[in-house]
Amino acid sequence: MSYNPRYEDGDWKAECDLCGKLFKASRLRKRWDGYKVCPSDWEIRQPQDFVKAKADIQVPKWTRPEMENTFITIPGYDDWLNPWGITWGLTWARTWGYS
Numbered sequence: 001m002s003y004n005p006r007y008e009d010g011d012w013k014a015e016c017d018l019c020g021k022l023f024k025a026s027r028l029r030k031r032w033d034g035y036k037v038c039p040s041d042w043e044i045r046q047p048q049d050f051v052k053a054k055a056d057i058q059v060p061k062w063t064r065p066e067m068e069n070t071f072i073t074i075p076g077y078d079d080w081l082n083p084w085g086i087t088w089g090l091t092w093a094r095t096w097g098y099s
């Protein structure tokens with residue numbers, strides 16, 4: 001039932017914010033989003049709006065700084081061939097036809 005143009009003491013005509021039909025102001029209700037709406041447009045707020053996710057704390061309970069590197073000296077290491085250098089060298093040589 002929309003607007004009935006008869007006098008009611010203390011009431012006035014008002015428009016539904018959604019459908020735009022005229023109603024008596026006493027029939028409109030304020031919705032959760034602030035709109036004044038007619039009974040057919042009134043609805044509760046979606047309950048999923050209030051779902052709160054559990055906090056996903058990804059920080060470890062305790063940490064410590066990374067240890068400093070410890071360098072050791074191996075006598076005669078400079079005379080050894082670096083395995084990584086050998087691999088790279090062979091790959092390069094095969095690619096360019098030097099092997």
Ligand SMILES: [Zn+2]
Nearest residue numbers: 016019038041
């Ligand atoms: Zn309406």
